[in-house]
Structures are given as C-alpha cells and as structure tokens.
Amino acid sequence: MNQPAISNPVYRWLDRRYSLGNLVEFLKHKEVPLGDHPMVWYYLGGTTLFFFLVQIATGLLLLLYYKPGEASSYESIRFITTKVPFGWLIRSVHCWSAHLMIVSLTVHMFSTMMLKAYRPPREITWITGFLLFAIGLGFGFSGYLLPWNELAYFATSVGTDSVKAVPGIGEWLLQVMRGGHDVSINTLYRFFALHVVALPLLIFALISIHLLLIQRQGMAPPLTHESKGPGMKFFPNFLLRDLLLWLLCLIGLMILAVMLPYGPGVPGVEWELGLKANPLQPAYPGIKPEWYFLWIYQLLKEFPPHLWVMEGPQAALLMVSVLMGSWALVPWLDRKARADKPSPGFSDYGVGAILFVVFLTLKAWDIGGHGHGAEVDVRAVARVCAWWTLGLAALITVFRFLVYRHRWFLFSGGIALHVALHGLLGMSYLRALVAAAVVVVIAWALTLVTGSSARTMRRVSQ
Amino acid sequence: MKSRITLSAGLCLLLLLLATAPVWNLIPPALAQDGDASEPVELSAQVREFFETNEEGKPVVPAELQEYYGQLPDHARKLFSKAVEAGLISSAAHARDLLSLKLSPDKMELVLKDNCILCHTDKDMQSEETLWHIRDDGSGSTTLILQNFLADVHFRQGLSCSGCHGGHPDQTEMSDDIYERWPDSERRKVDRTWIPQFCGRCHSDPAFMRGFNPSLPTDQLAKYRESKHGQLLLGKGDSKAAQCVSCHGVHGIQGSDSRRSTTFKSNIPATCGKCHADAKYMAGYKTEDGSPLPTTQLKQYRKSVHGQALLVDGDQGAPACNDCHGNHAAMPPQISSVSEVCRTCHSGNGKLFDGSKHKQVFSTHGWPECAKCHGTHDISKPSDTMLITEPGHLCFDCHTRYAKDNPICNATAAHFHERITTMEAAQANFEQMTHTLAAKGLDVDALAASLSELNDALRQSRSAVHAFDRSDFDEVADAGLKAIETGDAGITKSEKEYRFRRKGLLFSIAVMVFLALMLYLKIRQVEAHQKSS
Numbered sequence: 001m002n003q004p005a006i007s008n009p010v011y012r013w014l015d016r017r018y019s020l021g022n023l024v025e026f027l028k029h030k031e032v033p034l035g036d037h038p039m040v041w042y043y044l045g046g047t048t049l050f051f052f053l054v055q056i057a058t059g060l061l062l063l064l065y066y067k068p069g070e071a072s073s074y075e076s077i078r079f080i081t082t083k084v085p086f087g088w089l090i091r092s093v094h095c096w097s098a099h100l101m102i103v104s105l106t107v108h109m110f111s112t113m114m115l116k117a118y119r120p121p122r123e124i125t126w127i128t129g130f131l132l133f134a135i136g137l138g139f140g141f142s143g144y145l146l147p148w149n150e151l152a153y154f155a156t157s158v159g160t161d162s163v164k165a166v167p168g169i170g171e172w173l174l175q176v177m178r179g180g181h182d183v184s185i186n187t188l189y190r191f192f193a194l195h196v197v198a199l200p201l202l203i204f205a206l207i208s209i210h211l212l213l214i215q216r217q218g219m220a221p222p223l224t225h226e227s228k229g230p231g232m233k234f235f236p237n238f239l240l241r242d243l244l245l246w247l248l249c250l251i252g253l254m255i256l257a258v259m260l261p262y263g264p265g266v267p268g269v270e271w272e273l274g275l276k277a278n279p280l281q282p283a284y285p286g287i288k289p290e291w292y293f294l295w296i297y298q299l300l301k302e303f304p305p306h307l308w309v310m311e312g313p314q315a316a317l318l319m320v321s322v323l324m325g326s327w328a329l330v331p332w333l334d335r336k337a338r339a340d341k342p343s344p345g346f347s348d349y350g351v352g353a354i355l356f357v358v359f360l361t362l363k364a365w366d367i368g369g370h371g372h373g374a375e376v377d378v379r380a381v382a383r384v385c386a387w388w389t390l391g392l393a394a395l396i397t398v399f400r401f402l403v404y405r406h407r408w409f410l411f412s413g414g415i416a417l418h419v420a421l422h423g424l425l426g427m428s429y430l431r432a433l434v435a436a437a438v439v440v441v442i443a444w445a446l447t448l449v450t451g452s453s454a455r456t457m458r459r460v461s462q
Numbered sequence: 463m464k465s466r467i468t469l470s471a472g473l474c475l476l477l478l479l480l481a482t483a484p485v486w487n488l489i490p491p492a493l494a495q496d497g498d499a500s501e502p503v504e505l506s507a508q509v510r511e512f513f514e515t516n517e518e519g520k521p522v523v524p525a526e527l528q529e530y531y532g533q534l535p536d537h538a539r540k541l542f543s544k545a546v547e548a549g550l551i552s553s554a555a556h557a558r559d560l561l562s563l564k565l566s567p568d569k570m571e572l573v574l575k576d577n578c579i580l581c582h583t584d585k586d587m588q589s590e591e592t593l594w595h596i597r598d599d600g601s602g603s604t605t606l607i608l609q610n611f612l613a614d615v616h617f618r619q620g621l622s623c624s625g626c627h628g629g630h631p632d633q634t635e636m637s638d639d640i641y642e643r644w645p646d647s648e649r650r651k652v653d654r655t656w657i658p659q660f661c662g663r664c665h666s667d668p669a670f671m672r673g674f675n676p677s678l679p680t681d682q683l684a685k686y687r688e689s690k691h692g693q694l695l696l697g698k699g700d701s702k703a704a705q706c707v708s709c710h711g712v713h714g715i716q717g718s719d720s721r722r723s724t725t726f727k728s729n730i731p732a733t734c735g736k737c738h739a740d741a742k743y744m745a746g747y748k749t750e751d752g753s754p755l756p757t758t759q760l761k762q763y764r765k766s767v768h769g770q771a772l773l774v775d776g777d778q779g780a781p782a783c784n785d786c787h788g789n790h791a792a793m794p795p796q797i798s799s800v801s802e803v804c805r806t807c808h809s810g811n812g813k814l815f816d817g818s819k820h821k822q823v824f825s826t827h828g829w830p831e832c833a834k835c836h837g838t839h840d841i842s843k844p845s846d847t848m849l850i851t852e853p854g855h856l857c858f859d860c861h862t863r864y865a866k867d868n869p870i871c872n873a874t875a876a877h878f879h880e881r882i883t884t885m886e887a888a889q890a891n892f893e894q895m896t897h898t899l900a901a902k903g904l905d906v907d908a909l910a911a912s913l914s915e916l917n918d919a920l921r922q923s924r925s926a927v928h929a930f931d932r933s934d935f936d937e938v939a940d941a942g943l944k945a946i947e948t949g950d951a952g953i954t955k956s957e958k959e960y961r962f963r964r965k966g967l968l969f970s971i972a973v974m975v976f977l978a979l980m981l982y983l984k985i986r987q988v989e990a991h992q993k994s995s
Binding site: 081082083088089092233236237240241243244247248250251254255258259261262272 | 985
C-alpha cells in the first residue's frame with residue numbers, strides 16, 4: 001500500500017497508532033458524480049447539517065442561562081433576551097436556524113425523492129433520513145413549549161390534544177406526553193428532557209449512521225446518469241464548496257436573526273415572547289402550531305367529528321400515518337427504481353405530496369379569508385388557496401413537461417382535481433378527495449389495461 | 463418453599479383479576495327514578511281526551527309536550543289530572559298553553575296547585591281584561607304575563623296571587639275578601655296613593671322581611687315619604703308621581719341584581735326616563751326656580767362620560783340616575799349638595815378643590831362647584847383644552863369675566879396646559895416607541911416602566927389641576943417630567959444599541975464575505991492546480 005506523503009508530525013503520530021493510511025486513501029479517491037444533472041441537490045444534506053450544528057452551539061449557550069420551571073422558564077428567557085450580552089442574538093439565531101434546518105431538511109428529502117437516490121443500495125440511508133426528519137419535527141415541537149409563554153402553552157395544548165385520537169392508547173399517550181391531564185409545568189419538564197437529552201442522543205446516533213453510509217456508499221448518481229469521466233473529488237473540492245455554502249448560509253442566518261429577531265411575523269413562524277403562560281386563561285382564537293405541522297392541523301379540521309366507525313381525528317391521523325408510512329417505504333415500493341429504471345409514477349407521487357401539503361398549509365394560514373378566528377370566510381379561503389395551489393401545480397407541470405420531458409401526471413393531476421373540486425366547486429374536502437381518488441384509480445386502471453394490451457399487440461406482431 | 467407459595471398465590475390472584483377484566487368497562491345501571499320516561503305513563507281519561515284532540519289534522523297538544531308531560535313526576539301528573547277533572551284546565555288548548563312553558567317539575571306543581579293561575583289563564587273563561595297570557599307575544603296586556611310572573615322575585619319566595627290580592631288559591635270559587643285590601647277597581651286606576659302603603663305592609667316590616675331577605679333595607683317607605691315623588695303623591699295626591707310599581711313593575715318584579723330588572727344598574731336610566739324623558743307626561747312640573755322641568759336629561763346622560771361608561775362599555779361602577787339623586791328618597795341635588803354627590807366617587811379631586819382658592823369664590827357666587835365647569839347630566843370627558851388661555855376655552859373665558867385683573871391665573875393655566883400636553887405627547891411617543899423597539903428585539907422593560915410612571919403622573923397632574931396651585935401641581939407633574947427624561951434616555955440607549963447591532967452585522971458580514979471570497983479563490987487555486995497536474 002502506498003503511504004500518503006504527509007509529513008505532519010501529528011499525522012505521523014496518529015498514523016502510527018491508528019493506521020490512517022486506508023482512510024486517507026479512501027478520501028483521496030472519493031468522488032461526487034458529475035453529469036448533466038444539477039449539483040445543487042448534493043449540498044442540501046450539508047446545509048441541514050450546518051443548521052443542526054448551529055442549533056447545538058446556540059442551544060448550549062442558551063442552556064447556560066435557561067432554567068426550566070414554572071417561575072423561571074419564561075423569566076430566564078426574558079433574562080436571556082434582555083440582559084445577557086448577545087442573548088437576544090443567540091435566541092434569535094437558534095429560532096431562525098431551527099426553521100431553516102426544517103426547510104433545508106424538507107427540500108433535501110424531496111430532492112432525494114425526485115432523484116430516486118433512495119434506490120438500492122441506499123434504502124437504509126433513506127430510512128435514517130426519514131427518521132432524522134421525524135426527530136427534527138420532534139425537536140421543533142418540544143422546543144416550542146420551553147419559553148413557557150402564552151403562544152407556546154396553547155399551541156402545545158392543541159398539538160398534544162391530537163394524540164387523543166390514537167386508537168386504544170390515546171388517553172394514556174396524552175397523559176404520558178403531558179405528565180397529567182392538562183399541559184402543565186410537568187409537560188415542560190418532559191419536553192425539556194426530550195429536547196436537550198433524549199432527542200440529541202438519538203439524532204447524534206442517526207446522523208452518524210446517515211453520514212457513515214453516505215461516506216461508505218458515496219452520493220447517489222441520478223437514474224439517467226452517464227458517467228462523463230471522473231467525478232468531482234470529495235476532498236478537497238466538494239468539501240471546500242460545502243464550506244463556502246455554509247459561510248453563505250451563516251451570512252443569511254445572521255441577517256435574518258438581526259433584522260427580524262422574532263421571525264417574519266407569520267403565524268407558525270414567530271417567537272416573540274409575549275405574555276407568560278397562564279393555564280387558567282381560556283385559549284385565545286387563532287392559535288396555530290408551527291408551520292411544518294400546519295398541514296396536519298388543517299387536515300384534522302377538514303375531517304367531520306365522525307366518519308363511519310371512526311372518530312374524525314382518528315381517521316385523519318390514520319390518513320397521515322398511511323401517507324407517512326408509504327413515504328418511508330418508498331425504496332421498497334418503487335420497484336422500477338429498484339431495477340434502475342425510470343419510475344415517473346414516484347416522481348409524480350412526490351409532486352402530488354408537495355401540492356397536497358401546500359394546499360393544506362395555505363388553508364391553515366387562512367389566506368384570502370379577510371379576518372381572524374371565527375370571522376374567517378372559509379369558502380373564500382378554500383377558493384383563494386385553490387387558485388394558488390393550482391397555479392403552482394401548473395408551473396411545476398409545465399416545467400416537468402418541457403425540461404424533464406415527464407409524461408406521467410396521474411397523482412399530481414389527482415391532487416389538482418381534488419383542490420379544484422374543493423376550492424373552486426365548493427365540494428367538501430373529503431368528498432373532493434374521494435372523487436379525485438376514484439378518478440385517479442380509474443385512469444390508472446385504464447393506463448394499465450391499454451399498456452398491457454399494447455405490449456400484447458407488440459408481442460403478437462413480433 | 464415459602465416463596466413458591468407466595469408466587470402461586472400471586473399468580474392465582476392475577477388470573478382472577480384478569481378473568482374479571484371483561485366486566486371492568488360495564489357501567490352499573492342507573493337507579494330507576496321517579497317518573498322514569500322509559501315506563502309508559504298512565505293517562506287519566508280526560509287528559510287522554512285532550513291529548514287525542516286534533517285540530518286541522520294535527521294534535522292540539524303536540525307530541526313534544528305530551529312527552530314532557532310524561533317526564534313529569536307522578537305527583538305533578540296527578541295534580542294536572544285533578545285540575546283537568548275539576549275543569550280548571552278546561553280544554554286541550556288550555557292544557558297545551560300551560561305545558562308549553564315546560565316548567566321544572568317543582569314550579570309546575572306550584573302552578574297546578576294555584577287555582578287563581580289556572581282559571582285566569584283560561585281563554586274560554588276570562589275577559590281580555592282579566593286574562594293572563596302565557597308569554598309576552600305582544601298581543602295583549604304587558605303586565606298579565608304568566609311567564610314573567612313565574613320569574614317574579616315574590617313568586618320565587620312563595621308569594622303568589624293571593625299574597626297581594628287575597629282569596630284562597632285552593633278553592634274553585636272566588637271568595638269575597640278579594641279586593642278588600644284595596645280601593646275598588648275604578649278608583650284604583652286613577653288613585654295610586656294607596657300603593658306605597660300597601661307594599662310597605664311587608665317591606666317596612668323588618669321582622670317579616672328577615673324571613674325572606676335579611677339584607678334588604680326596610681326604610682324604603684320612610685324615604686319615599688321624604689322624596690319629591692312621595693311629596694307629590696302622598697302630599698298633593700298627584701297620582702302621576704312615581705310610586706313603587708312605576709319603577710319596579712308589577713307581576714314580574716325582579717331583584718335589582720337581575721339584568722332583566724327595571725332597577726338593574728344599566729336599566730335605571732331608561733326606567734327613570736320613562737317619565738322624565740316624556741315631555742308630555744312631565745308637562746306642568748316645575749323646578750325650584752319656577753322654570754319648566756327639563757326632559758332632556760336622559761338624552762344628555764346617554765352622551766355623557768358616565769352614560770357611555772355604563773350603557774356602552776357596560777361599566778357597572780359608572781353612576782346611573784339613582785347614584786346622584788338617590789333611590790327611594792329621590793330628590794334633585796341642591797347647589798350645596800351637588801358637589802358632595804360628585805365627591806362620593808371623585809373624592810381626591812374634591813379634596814384638592816376644598817383646599818383651593820376657588821372654593822371660596824365659588825361659594826361667594828353660589829356656584830355648584832363641580833357642575834359649574836363639568837356640567838350635570840351632560841358631563842363629557844374633561845379635555846386638556848379647557849386650560850388653554852385663549853377665548854373660547856373654559857378657564858380663560860371664566861377668568862376674563864370674573865377675575866380679569868388677576869395676572870397669575872392665566873399664567874398658571876398656561877403652565878398646567880404646557881406640562882400636561884408635554885406629558886401627553888411623550889406618552890404617545892413612548893407607546894409607539896415601546897412597540898417599535900420591541901419589534902426590533904430590543905429591551906423595552908425600562909421604557910415600559912417609564913411609560914407606566916408617566917401614565918400615573920399624567921393622571922395625577924390632571925387631578926392636581928383642581929388645586930389650582932402651581933406648587934401642588936408641580937409636585938406630581940415633576941415626576942412625569944422625570945419619567946420623560948428617563949424614558950427618552952432609554953429610547954436613545956435602545957436606538958444606540960440598534961445601531962450597534964446593525965453595524966456589528968455589517969462588520970461580520972464583511973468579514974464573512976471576505977472569508978467566502980478567500981475560500982472561492984482557494985477552490986479556484988486547488989482546481990487549477992489539479993488541472994495542471
């Protein structure tokens with residue numbers, strides 16, 4: 001084996017003990033696939049990691065002054081933001097970075113989905129990524145309560161309340177989460193332990209596996225990738241580019257944290273401390289969870305109180321579970337991609353998921369409702385949100401049609417139909433969803449029949 | 463061995479416990495209650511006949527009311543059947559009307575035991591003059607409404623028709639003693655002088671009233687005799703003057719703590735205004751100086767700061783008519799007492815006025831202290847412009863007329879005005895800045911504290927004006943000026959901090975952009991080196 005020509009005495013000291021030669025050799029030959037595809041998607045995992053590292057650093061600094069407790073949580077956060085030098089900046093960066101991490105994580109996940117990077121042998125990488133996404137959301141949910149202010153208190157009450165719908169163990173689970181019947185300081189203790197101990201341990205383990213697998217297997221080339229010579233060297237070329245992007249992310253993060261210290265002021269993306277939580281006060285109208293939970297919150301609202309043999313929320317949670325489950329199992333469900341063949345159906349499934357979530361999120365924001373709480377004109381909201389979603393759907397479809405030459409639009413078309421039926425024709429959300437699903441199934445069956453008959457014809461003519 | 467036995471016993475117990483598991487979720491059946499709806503109800507023949515009576519193809523007593531009847535306890539149903547048999551409930555329509563109130567069982571029993579109510583609600587037996595309507599549907603009398611009577615405070619204490627009218631509610635024939643307590647019906651309509659005495663029979667008897675409401679005063683009649691209303695009614699025999707029924711109503715009297723009561727705080731202006739805002743009704747009445755008694759008070763009061771607070775904002779602490787004029791001893795406050803009336807709430811301002819130079823001057827002129835500047839029924843929120851030393855403003859105009867040779871007065875008023883407007887402007891600025899700076903993420907605790915101090919000082923300064931003394935005023939106003947100084951310093955500090963943050967951001971961006979540039983050049987260099995090699 002060729003010994004690397006590194007003369008650094010520290011390296012030599014380490015090499016003598018741990019035989020670093022193999023590792024250095026591996027890194028020297030590690031490459032990122034180059035081709036016609038855009039490189040940008042390869043950087044999103046890195047930016048997510050960057051925001052996560054910022055979270056660790058700022059979280060540690062916040063922990064120096066944060067004191068969990070009924071009489072100290074809110075007060076200590078106030079102290080941090082008003083008295084501790086640069087405390088306001090640290091909290092602002094922590095909050096902004098949390099949201100940007102979820103944004104980066106979501107875009108990373110969708111890009112992986114679209115590029116079919118989950119196909120063998122990278123199924124475990126996908127699964128660990130999916131779990132990291134879930135833990136990321138868990139971080140957001142548990143961290144939201146820690147300032148113990150009004151907004152956090154009521155949003156957590158609403159958020160935890162939805163677990164009641166879990167069949168059989170709902171009530172038990174609710175009490176486990178809350179540490180009692182209602183959200184109380186016991187809930188905060190639990191969420192604090194989760195936020196600073198349990199979830200970090202879990203996420204470190206999963207990130208390690210995720211990164212190890214990526215380093216071991218390399219980055220996935222796209223399906224249509226045709227190797228045009230050697231790829232980009234991971235070290236130092238890609239790593240330096242990664243660092244450059246991290247630096248640009250840091251600049252953006254600092255600008256946002258200083259200029260908008262309490263967030264952009266959109267419901268679900270704001271963290272002004274406001275008043276201290278008062279469990280005896282009634283919840284004020286218009287309480288909304290954080291933006292990444294809005295689609296589930298809206299879906300729960302769209303379901304009637306009872307649906308056949310189930311309670312409405314139970315049915316909604318079942319639907320969310322089925323969707324998330326199918327998302328996690330995509331590497332096994334997408335048989336074509338497993339055989340390294342194009343699988344337009346799953347690309348379209350990804351686009352459909354985006355449209356589905358976007359429509360619900362826009363609705364949860366009451367866009368076009370001209371009011372708050374009970375004053376909101378629900379029909380107007382559905383109409384305006386439908387137009388926005390359909391506009392987005394048209395844009396994506398045209399882009400896919402012209403640029404990627406996609407011809408498979410069954411799922412995204414189904415969601416667009418559902419949005420139009422509900423938003424523009426005034427059909428109820430669920431009826432529109434069922435009607436669109438029926439149309440999709442019939443269209444799919446027709447595709448399969450005509451496809452198989454065409455294949456038979458071809459075989460016969462051969 | 464011992465542990466094995468314990469283990470076996472424990473396992474057996476566990477198994478036994480598990481074996482009973484299927485019954486854990488069973489809820490014990492509720493004990494059968496009197497008049498359980500699930501049991502079929504035995505109807506007497508006549509009640510059944512009423513229930514089966516149809517009109518235009520539909521039952522006169524709808525199924526919903528028959529169901530309600532079925533849910534009444536046995537005793538109530540028996541009373542109902544008895545009343546039907548006795549002809550006191552004489553028709554299906556009469557039965558329907560009574561059941562339609564859907565009274566609670568205990569209240570229904572009270573009604574069914576009271577023959578006065580049963581007879582007087584029967585349309586077939588009563589003339590329009592004596593018929594009690596079930597509810598107020600606007601078709602007849604406004605006083606003979608059973609629904610209102612059942613909510614009457616007297617009825618709820620067990621006092622029904624016979625309590626005032628006499629007679630025996632358990633008999634089917636009207637006895638002769640009815641009306642013996644009162645003048646005959648013709649005289650009764652024009653002569654109201656007997657009413658206070660009649661109500662006073664109970665309400666002036668502390669021993670009797672103690673059994674019902676020990677906290678209720680029993681001096682109403684004594685007070686009433688001394689009131690203007692009492693003097694007119696009892697002294698001059700003027701039956702147009704208000705007596706008990708005029709304000710409290712009849713057959714539907716509610717305690718003054720009930721929102722439906724005519725004497726509930728926010729209903730009082732309308733109750734008094736029923737007569738006092740009616741120019742036709744009040745025609746002929748005069749004030750002490752002989753001028754006609756005005757009828758614009760209610761209109762003025764509604765627009766006043768007190769009226770707005772009580773009637774619009776629902777502030778039950780704001781004064782209604784009776785808070786200044788009294789209740790049963792209602793009198794127009796005299797010049798000497800009007801300021802005392804104001805002092806019951808505005809005692810601080812009253813004390814300041816008492817120690818001022820104005821006190822003696824007002825007394826010399828015979829002016830009603832507070833009312834002279836603020837008005838009476840039309841009191842509006844005092845404005846700081848009253849202090850402006852220009853024609854058209856209160857202080858200036860009054861002093862020009864009565865004290866134009868005093869050079870200090872205008873200077874004092876100008877001083878008050880200048881200080882107050884300074885504080886007011888600072889208050890508006892602080893409020894806005896608190897919001898703006900907080901939105902920028904800056905610490906506004908100190909500014910909020912200054913604002914709170916300023917608010918206090920401004921409030922006290924406006925009050926201190928009533929001392930009409932510069933040094934007394936400055937004592938509280940100086941605290942406001944100090945708060946302005948502290949607040950302004952806080953704003954300057956916060957703005958400085960904000961500038962520092964922006965500069966810091968710019969500097970760090972510059973450093974990071976420089977680093978990014980270096981990194982970019984490094985990448986170029988590395989790649990150029992790789993290409994060449």
